[in-house]
Amino acid sequence: MTVSHVQQTSTDLPRLVSECLTYRDRDGSTVEYAHLDHGATTPAFEAVAQEVATAAVTYSSVHRGAGFASRVTSSRYEQARESVADFVGAREDDQVVFTRNTTDSFNLLARALPAGTKVFVFASEHHAALLPWGDALRLPVPHSRDEAVELLEQALRNHPAEHRLVVATGASNVTGEHWPIERLAAVAREHDARFALDAAQVAPHRRVDIAALGIDWVAFSGHKIYAPFGAGVLVGRSDWLDAADPYLAGGGATARVGLDTTEWTCGPARHEAGSPNVLGAIALARACEIIAERERAIIDHEQALRIRLLSGLAGIEGVRVHTLFGGGEGAPVAAITVDGHDSSEVARILGDDHGIGVRDGKFCAHLLVDDLLFEHEQDTAVRISAGLGTTPAHIDRLLGALRAL
Numbered sequence: 292m293t294v295s296h297v298q299q300t301s302t303d304l305p306r307l308v309s310e311c312l313t314y315r316d317r318d319g320s321t322v323e324y325a326h327l328d329h330g331a332t333t334p335a336f337e338a339v340a341q342e343v344a345t346a347a348v349t350y351s352s353v354h355r356g357a358g359f360a361s362r363v364t365s366s367r368y369e370q371a372r373e374s375v376a377d378f379v380g381a382r383e384d385d386q387v388v389f390t391r392n393t394t395d396s397f398n399l400l401a402r403a404l405p406a407g408t409k410v411f412v413f414a415s416e417h418h419a420a421l422l423p424w425g426d427a428l429r430l431p432v433p434h435s436r437d438e439a440v441e442l443l444e445q446a447l448r449n450h451p452a453e454h455r456l457v458v459a460t461g462a463s464n465v466t467g468e469h470w471p472i473e474r475l476a477a478v479a480r481e482h483d484a485r486f487a488l489d490a491a492q493v494a495p496h497r498r499v500d501i502a503a504l505g506i507d508w509v510a511f512s513g514h515k516i517y518a519p520f521g522a523g524v525l526v527g528r529s530d531w532l533d534a535a536d537p538y539l540a541g542g543g544a545t546a547r548v549g550l551d552t553t554e555w556t557c558g559p560a561r562h563e564a565g566s567p568n569v570l571g572a573i574a575l576a577r578a579c580e581i582i583a584e585r586e587r588a589i590i591d592h593e594q595a596l597r598i599r600l601l602s603g604l605a606g607i608e609g610v611r612v613h614t615l616f617g618g619g620e621g622a623p624v625a626a627i628t629v630d631g632h633d634s635s636e637v638a639r640i641l642g643d644d645h646g647i648g649v650r651d652g653k654f655c656a657h658l659l660v661d662d663l664l665f666e667h668e669q670d671t672a673v674r675i676s677a678g679l680g681t682t683p684a685h686i687d688r689l690l691g692a693l694r695a696l
Contacts, residue, residue, distance in 0.1 A: 467624025522571025
C-alpha cells in the first residue's frame with residue numbers, strides 16, 4: 292500500500308490542510324484516506340499552519356530581549372493568551388498558563404493544590420485526569436447522567452475536608468457522550484468544592500464558558516483542536532497557582548534570585564519557566580479563534596456525522612456500540628466491538644484494506660473500557676472518532692467495510 296497526496300476540496304467549514312492523504316490498496320484502486328481518529332490527534336487547520344509560518348519569520352524567545360524579533364514574538368505570545376481566555380470565557384482574574392498538553396496541565400494543578408486537598412474523580416476519566424492526584428477518591432463508573440450527579444453528591448457529603456476539588460471530563464474520550472458538567476459543577480459549589488474540567492474532548496467541537504458553568508479550571512490540548520504543535524493550556528483561578536511553588540524552577544519564573552534566597556513571580560510566568568513553546572501557543576490560540584468563529588457550523592456538521600455514524604452502526608449485525616449513558620448528546624465518536632474479531636484485527640483491516648484510520652485498545656481509559664466490556668468476551672475496543680476532516684462518504688465507507696466483516 293502506498294501513500295500519496297491529493298488536493299482537498301473546499302467546504303463551508305475551514306479547510307484542515309491544503310493536502311490530504313490518499314491510499315492505494317492491494318488491487319491498485321485509490322481512495323481518499325479517512326482519518327477517523329480525531330479523538331487522538333487532529334490535523335492542523337490550514338490557517339493555523341499559515342499562522343505558525345508567519346510567526347516563524349520573526350521567531351525569538353519571549354520576554355527577555357529588547358530586539359525587534361523578541362518584542363514581536365512576546366506580543367504574539369501574550370495575544371495568544373488573550374485569545375485562549377476569550378475562547379473559554381475566562382474571568383478577569385483568571386490565569387492562562389501554557390503547558391505541553393492536558394496531562395501536563397493537570398499535573399501542574401495537582402502540584403498547586405493546598406496540602407490536604409481531597410480530590411474527587413470518576414473512574415471513567417482519561418488517565419490525564421485520573422492519575423495526577425495524591426489524595427484522590429475514585430468514584431465508580433456511572434451509567435447515567437443522573438447517577439453521576441448522585442455519586443458526586445454522596446461522595447462530597449461523606450468526605451469533608453478543608454479543601455476539595457472535583458475533576459470531570461466534558462465528554463468521554465471513549466464514547467463521545469457529553470457529561471452533565473453544569474449539574475456536577477453546581478453540586479461542587481453547594482459543597483464548597485472547586486471544579487476542574489477536562490475539556491480535551493469538548494474544545495474541538497464547541498466553546499467552553501467557564502464563567503457561565505461556574506467552574507474553577509479548564510484544561511485542553513492543541514493537538515485535539517486542529518493545532519498539533521505540542522501545546523496545551525490550563526485556565527482558571529489564580530490563588531492556588533500563585534501560592535504554590537513553581538511547576539518548573541528556572542528562568543522566567545523568578546522575581547529575584549540571591550545567594551541564599553529565591554523569590555518567585557506571580558501570574559502565568561510562575562509556572563512557565565524556561566523558553567516556552569511560542570509557536571505551539573500561537574497555533575493553539577488561532578485554532579480557538581477559528582472554532583469560536585464557526586461554532587454553529589461545526590456543531591451542525593458534526594451532529595450530522597454523529598447521527599449518520601450511530602444509526603449506521605446500529606443496523607450492522609455483529610457490531611456492538613458501547614455507551615456510558617446509553618447515548619444522547621455527544622461528539623461524533625463511537626466505541627465498538629465486532630463479534631468474532633479482535634479489535635486490533637478490525638483496526639488493521641480498516642486501515643490496510645479500506646484506507647480508514649481508527650484506534651483500538653483502551654484509549655488511556657482502562658477502567659472505563661473494562662467496565663463497558665465487562666460482560667463481553669473482548670477486553671479492548673475500536674474507537675471511531677470523526678471531526679472536521681470527515682465527510683459523509685468517509686462514514687459510509689466505514690459502514691460498508693464493517694458490513695463486509
